[in-house]
Amino acid sequence: MSGIAKTPEPPYYAVIFSSQRTEGDRGYGIMADKMVELASQQKGFLGVESARDKGLGITVSYWDSLESIKDWKxxxxxxxxxxxxxxxxxxxxxxxxxxVERHNFFEM
Incomplete structure (x- = not known):
């Protein structure tokens, strides 16, 4: 999972998950990778972007409908x-x- 997700023309939905982790991994990395793989196989999944530093993680997943988000949940x-x-x-x-009602992309 790297780069900016290529999403279709709006409208579509974004789920923004912001988190602060506890200390240690305890299987987190493996599960996070598994969740991205599993989500990408779900009906209505459009893409994902994720970033984490020492204190804050943000993952944004994109979906075609609220129903698809509910099914993933x-x-x-x-x-x-x-x-x-x-x-x-x-x-x-x-x-x-x-x-998401509007989006713009720039690429050099």
């Missing part, structure tokens, strides 16, 4: 990751769902 493997996130991996996090 309810995915059984994703639910396992959500539970581990709350009990082991995150000090705190926020999740925001936004409708």
């Amino acid at each position: 309810e995915n059984s493997v994703h639910k396992v990751a959500q539970d581990k996130g709350k009990t082991e991996w995150y000090k705190k996090f926020s999740l925001r769902v936004c409708k």
Whole structure:
């Protein structure tokens, strides 16, 4: 997962997940990679962008509909990751769902 996601013409939806991690990995890296792979196989998935420094991580996933986002939230493997996130991996996090109505891209 690198670079800027190539998304279709709006409208579509963005799920913005911002987090602060606990110390240590405890399987986080493997699960994060697995979630990106699994999400990319879900109906309605359009792309993902992610960045993390020592204190803050931000992952933005793009979806074609609110229904697709709901289906991803309810995915059984994703639910396992959500539970581990709350009990082991995150000090705190926020999740925001936004409708993208306009976008612009620049590439040199």
